Every structure is written in C-alpha cells, then in structure tokens.
Amino acid sequence: MKASKKQSLKQLSIVIILLIAANIAGNFFFKRFDLTKDKRYTLSKSTLDMIKKVDKPLYIDVFLDGQFPPEFKRLEGETRQMLEEFRAYNSNIIFNFTDPLADESKAEQFVSELNGLGFTPTNIQSNKNGKKSMIQVFPWAIANYGTKSVRVPLLVNNFGNNADENISKSVQLLEFAFADALTKLAVTEKKKIAVMKGNGELNDKYLADFVLNLKEYYLIGEFNLDSLANDPNKTMQNLAHFDAAIIAKPTEAFTDSEKYILDQYVMNGGKTLWLIDKVAADIDNLQNESQSAMALPVELNLDDMFFKYGIRINYNLVEDLLSTPITARSENGDFPIDWLYSPIVKSAENHPINKNVNLVKLEFANQIDTLKNNIKKTVLLKSSPQSRVVGTPVEISLHQFMDELNEAQYSKGNQTLGVLLEGKFTSAFKNRVKPFKANQELDEGKANKMIVIADGDVINYTYVNKKPLMNGIDQWTQQVYGNKDFLMNSVNYLLDDTGLINIRGKNVELALLDEKKVSDNYTFTQFLTVGLPILILAIFGLVFTYLRRRAYSK
Template identity: 65%
Template sequence: MDARKQKNLKQLGLVAAALIVINFAGSYIFKRFDMTDDKRYTLSEASIKVIEEVKDPLYIDIFLGGDLPPEFKRLQNEIRQVLEEYQVYNSNITFNFVDPLAEEEDVQKNIQEMYALGFSPTNIDMTRKGKKSLIQIFPWAIANMGQKSVRIPLLVNNFMTNKDDNINKSVQLLEYNFSDAITKLAITSKKKIAVIKGNGEMPDKYMSDFLISLKEYYVLGEFNLDSVRGDKQRTLDNLERFDLAIIAKPTEAFTDEEKAVFDQYIMNGGKTLWMVDRVAADLDSLRNAQATTLAIPRDINLDDMFFKYGVRVNANLVQDLLSTPITVQSANGEVPVDWPFSPVVRSRENHPINKNINIVKLEFASQIDTLKNNIKKTVLLESSEQSKTVGIPAQISLYEFVNKINPSQFNKGNQTLGVLLEGKFTSVYENRMKPVKFRNILDKGKETKMIVIADGDIVNYKYANKKLLTEGIDPWLQQNYSNREFLLNCVNYLMDDEGLVKIRGKNVNLRFLDAKKVQEEYTTTQIVTIGLPLLILGLFGLVFTYLRKRAYAK
C-alpha cells in the first residue's frame, strides 16, 4: 500500500473517529440554534418552565391536517415547529395532525362530533390553478392528560384585519395557546381570588363565563362585605387571605368602613380589579312605551379613593362611531340601529395585557382622567379617535341615532376607558380621621397593582341587547369579542403570573406571497420557481461532465 493511500485511510479514520465522538457528545450535550430575526423557534423561559412540569403523558391532536391553502399550510408548519420544540424539552409530549374531513363516508359524523366538542368551523377560499373553491376547516387542537382535556384555538379572526395578518397573529399566539393549555392541565397550586359581593355587584349569571375561566387557574371565593358591620379587623384579615379582589359593577355606595377595609387591603399589597359604572344607565331602562331613560350619576362613594390613587372616573358617557349596533322592533321584526354607547375597542397593543387580542365590547362606559402622582399609569383601553363624551344627566332614547348620526360631531379623539396602576399607593385616609381603627394602619402602601375599568358591563360579554350570543358571536359584526382574553390577562398580570402574559405578547413576522400577483403571473412563477432551478442544475451537470472528461482525457 503506497503512502498516499495510507494517508487517505488515516484521514478517513480520523474523520470517522471525530464523527463518533461528536455524536456521542451530542447525546449528552444539547444545543439548538434559532437563526430567525424574531426568534420564533426559541421558547420563552415561562414556556420551558411549564413544559418541564409535565410528569404524565400529554397527547395533543391538531385538527389541521390534510391539503390546505398555502397560508394555512404555513400555519400548520409553524404548529409542528413549535410542538417539536416542546418535545425537545419533555418527551412526555406527543402530538398528531388529524384531518377530520379526510374520510368522505364519515364526514358528517365527524363534523357533528366536532360541534359537540365545541369546535366551530371556519370557511376559507382555496385557489388552485386559478380556480376558487370554498372549503371548511376546524382550526382547533385538543390536549389530553389523564382524565383532563383542554381545547386550544389555533386561528385568530380579528376585526377589520386581513387574512394574512390574522395568520400572523395566529402564529404569534401558538406558544401562548399551547403553554396556556398545558398550564391548565398541569397546575397544582392555585392562588386565591375574592369576588366581592354586598354592594349590588353584577349577578354571577352575567359573569359566569369569566368566573369559569378563572377557575382553571385560581381558587375563587365569594366575599361579602356585609361582615364589616361586625368585626371590622376580622373582615380585613379574611380579605388579606386572598391575593386579588374583583369588584364587578357595584350599584350601591360603599360605606366608609368598607372603603377603609379596601384601602388597608391595598396598602398591605392586595391587588384589585375594579369594573365600575359611574353613570346609572342600562338597556333595560329603555324598555318602556317612550323607549327613553334618564342617565344620572351613580354615587358608589369611591371618587376620593380613586383620586388619591391617581385616577378620576368621570360622571359622563363615551360615544364612539366604532361601536356595535343594537336591535329595535319594527314592522319587519328586529332591525339593527347605530348605538355609539356600545363602543368596541381596538387594542393599542402597548402592554402585554392588551397584546394580540381582538376587539373588546363595552356598554355605557365613562371616561377616565389620569392624575399626577408617583404611581405608574398605563392606558389599557381607549375609544377610537372618532369619539366624544356626553355630560350627565342626559336623556337617552333608543331611536335617537336613527337617521340622525352626525360623524363630524365625533371629533374629541381617544377617550381613556381602562388604566393599569402600579406602585406604592398612599392611603385615602392619610392625614384624615380614620373611620376604622385597624391594627398597624398604613398611610404609605407596599408595592402593588390595580386596574380600573370605567365599565361594569365589560365582564358581561356573552350577552348583547340582554340576549345570549350564539357561540359568543356578535350577529352584526360577526366577531367573537376578546373581553375574556383581556380580563384573564388583567388577572394574570395582577397575580404576578406574568409568564403567560409575556408569551402572549411575543412578536412573529411571517412573509407572505402576494396571492393576487402569483395568480396573475402563474406561468412566470412556475418557470422561475421550478424551471429555472432545473435549468441551473442541468447546466451544472453539463459543465461538471465536461470538466471530468477533460481531466481524465489527460
């Protein structure tokens, strides 16, 4: 064997040995590289923490299999990439793509089963070789662990947003949706929330969906402030056992003793979510022969407390051209009419709480002023630029906007409707006589957070015109409101469960082909994407063959 062959064999042996060493080391040392600009394939620390908590087999079925249009194929691929990342960190996770409409003889049966499971379909246009057809898909997944199951939405359908942007939003929310589902399945230790009663708060019937959603993360308890009439210190002690207090649309004034309980609860670091109506106005009050009502200020005796904390909920009503209609009875049945008192809010996406959510529906909302103090304030909800405020008292008529609406009058700009407050609050009773003498009264509070929303009906999102919405869809806007998602984000953030909130705010930017341009230049596109690579490959083969023959000819 000549020296050249020995050298080649030696090099081959070294390469083989190096590959074996690298492969062996790779089984113990794991590293993946995400080269995308937006780091879409890099899981957040919060997701990794959630994934690592899965101790039992977790099965995920994705009902987005089969032949799909390019944009949904891309969504399908992104789902696969995300779940493959999940599997890297926990082998207990298994996923499978399913096409529920694949078997023609079982299509109707499968569709009925999907409906029974609560999976609503989406109709999409599909174009092949210039021919359009309408197909039905079920953009959902279901996660199963033991005896527990969680539905997972995969497709966003945001108001006034085109198809490509909705797909992009859907991809942005994939990690959140799957991590959220795993959290619901794997959570063991739950924090506590007090749902405040005793001051005419909203009945549970109208906030049941929100409360049921909260139970998947937290322990809920009804807390009646009537107990403050007895042992006031014990009432405060009992309230402080809860991590958060939710106050939804109180209609009766708080006593000074009740305010003092809340004030000291906040001073000691308690979190609060306030959903309050500063004006007494309701659609039910319009159901009379004249179809009119008088909107008057509602005194719930919280103005001085909110003012001290840094906001003022004004006794007015916001009207917005971007609103959902209400129905009135006519000779031809129920017909929709414009109703600026029901604004639908498009998020500014300036905070993880309101990031990647659809429209939020309000009803008879008031405007909020933010005041200067040492508290950090973030506006979470605001009306559109085509808004105005109406002073109170004011007469409201069910028919006042029929053929009378004047867009030029809606020129007062964005009105603040919901605010996040963070910091160390000062007691409303600082330098004042205390209505209750608690132990260890604090005038300067501990670090905490609260959210004030100037509409109690924000939690009543399953109803429109006091009627239950079918599958939660507004029949006139054909939209699912994001009130639940927004309020859940509020609670998660207030409870310091910021991991899921931050995942929800993740940005992913997909680059889409111009479908119209591709259709117009279908033949050219085929030549460029298929013909040109084949031509280059053929030329390379000819050149390589020529050079090889030339080398051996010598």
C-alpha cells in the same frame, strides 16, 4: 497509490471515530440551535419549566390536517414544528394530527361531536381543480393529561386583519396556546381571588363564563364586605387571605368603613380589578312607550379614593362611531340599530395585557382622567379617533342614532377607558379621621398594581346589549370579542403570572409576499422565481460541460 489509500483510510477512520464520539456525547448533553431571526423556535424559560413538570404521558390531538389553502398549511406546519420542540424537551408529550373530514362516511358524526365539545369550525374558501367551494376547518387541538382535558385554540381572527395577518398572529400565539394548556393541566398551587359582593354588583349569570375560566388557574370565592359589619377588623383580616379582588359593576355606594377596608387591602399589597360604571344607563329602561330614558350619574363614594390613587372616572358617556349595534325585532325578524354607546375598542398593543387581543366590547363606558402623582399609568383601553363624550344627566333614545350623523362632531377621540396603575399608593384616608381603628393601618402602601376600567359590563362578554351571543359570535359584526383574553391577561399580570403574559407578547414575523408588489411586478417576479433558477442551472450546465471537455481534450 498505497500511501494515498492509507491516508484516505486514516481520514475515514478519524471521521467515523468523531461521529461515534459526537453521538455518545449527545446522550449526555442536549442542545438545540435556533437559526431563525426572531427565535420563533426558542421556547421561553416559563414554557420549559412547565414542560419539565409533565411526568406522565400528555396526549395532544390536533385537528388541523388535510388539504388547505397555503396560509392554513403554513399554520399546520408551524404548529407541528412547535409541538416537535415541546417533544424534544420531554418525550412524555405525544401529539397526533387528524383530519376530521378525511373519512366521508364518518365526517358528519365527527363534526357534530366536535361542535358539541365547543370546537367551533372556521369556513374558508377552497379552490380545487378550478372549482371554488367552502370547506370547514377546525383550527383546534385538545390536550389530555390523566383525567383532565383542555381545548387549545390555534387560530386568531382579529378585526381588520386579512388572512395572512391573522395566521401570523396565530403563529405568534402558538407557544402561548400550548403553554397555557400545560398550565391548566399541571397547576397544583393556586392563588386566591375574591369576587366582591354586597354593593349591588353584577348578576352572577353575567360573570359566570369569566369566573369559570378563572377557576382553571385560581381559587375563587365570593366576599361580602358587610358580612361582619360589627367587626371590620375581622373583615379586613379575612380579605387579606385573598391575593386579588374583583369589583364588578357596583351600583350601591360604599360606606366609609367598606372603603377603608378596600383602601387598606390595597395598601397591604392586595391586587384589585375595578370595573366601574359612573352613570346608570340600561337598554332595558328603553322598553317603554317613548323608547327613551334618562342616563343619570351614580354616586359610589369612591371618587376621593381613586383621586388619591391618580385617576378620576368622569360622570359622562362615550359615543363612538366604531361600535356594535343593538338588536331590534320586527315582523320580519331581527334587524340592527346603530348604537354608539357600545364602543368596540381596538387594542393599541402597547402592553403585554392587550397584546394580540381582538376588539374589546364595552357598554355605556365612561371617560377616565389620569392625574399627576408618583404612580405609573398605562392606558390599556381607549376609544377610537372618531368618538366624543357627552355629559350627564342626558336623555338616551333607541332611535337617536338612526338619522344621518354629522361625523365632524366625533373628532374628540382617543378617550381613556381603561388604565393600569403601578407603584406605591398613598392611602385615601391619610391625614383623615378613620371610620374605625384598624389593627395595622398603613398610610403609605407597598409596591402594588391595580387596573381600573370605566365600564362594568366589560366582564359581561357573553351578551351584547342584553342579547346572548351564539357561540360567542356577534351576529352583526361577526366578531368573537377579546374581552375574555383581555381580562384574563389583566388578572395574570396583577398576580405576577408574567410567564404566560410574556409568552403571549412574543413577536414572530412570517416572511409573507407583498401581494400588491407581486401584482405590480408580476412579469419580473415570475422571471425571478421561475426563470432565473432555470437560467442559472443552464449556465452552470454549459460551464461544467465546457470545462469537462477542455480537461479531457488535453
């Protein structure tokens, strides 16, 4: 007995010593193990790099707390676990979960303050004690770092998805949402983007929201190609100071000199985002007695340049049955009119740029042809299968889609509307007379990227068919369109900020019950989830009792 006791004490001492040694080692070595199949709690290198830059307290208040339906409790739990991962790598990250509706006496004031700060609530159905009711949920967080504050959206609400699918998408984007907030708060060195002016580009009020969002990541400046018309080389030199250029819906033709400056900018590695309309069509032109107007081709003097780069934007319009209506007014108030010239594009999610992006709203979009050359082309936006193209000039009328449509005519869909081009571009002026002698001219360009979207109004996402959106929501489709996310992803990708892009493309698969299967096999499922565990427990108890009696009966 004494020998056995000594052996037990010896083993206990060894265990205690090993535990103490492990704790001491833990102070010098840090390692977390993610046993999930999709590695949902393994933070990317880009995120870890951002976390390391947090050198003072970063306070994150999450408004996702309270009595929610199961899917929102799942989002709350995943958000909490994600923030625990962030805090595990940097103790300066401090988070707190708050229920804005917890104190009924202050709830109304709290909700009003949140709405004023731009935290739009989501209404969900709650079933409590057999009574159904609508409750407000604020799936948002706010990150405070020094004097800076950033809103963090936690919920994705994509068109065509049910609640579980949207929660799954939201979980996929949690790391991106908080990493994006850290980037906005901690970024110090910013790349430069030129917003091109001088060729009748889109009015500033339609660009304002996107430019404000870009300023959180980049330095923005206007650039006019004819500001130094007598010294094009100086203009070319000034443009080279910018890392990227946005050309948003020009309506006046570019001169050969202006086109050559842009061409050489591309040859030297300058990134470009082209938002081009090849047809002049505007809803304001329908405000006449006949409520009709002609849609006419627009000559921008860019065709040969785009052709050399590997695409052609055609002088036509895309009609799509998946579209957003326009708003008309009567004595009884606003009412919608079908308007097939405003397609809403569902993302194919074939690239990090359009991954996890909601519907993209377009207006009077043109169709793009991709041409064979050495440039890699990735289609980012395309019309629905139920669409077609119509040539121009063509008369458009406010009431042309009010009569019953023959859907069989809309069978030439999947038209290309936006494309990413990557590779070494050849100059449009190769083997041609140059408009002026450049100090350093290139006929073959450096490795580069550009994005071309055949709709100038894609950047005008705070309006739908000239009508401002309330809180970004289309009153007829009840959608918050994904234009801003798509365009931000586009700029991030062009400027090689692939860290955020890759985080956004992360796949996380939540194990959700198949409701149809559960309904079809309800009795079996009930037995499997409730009855089987009880049966196993009962069998274990009987076997344990039998073995115990048998052992003691001897």
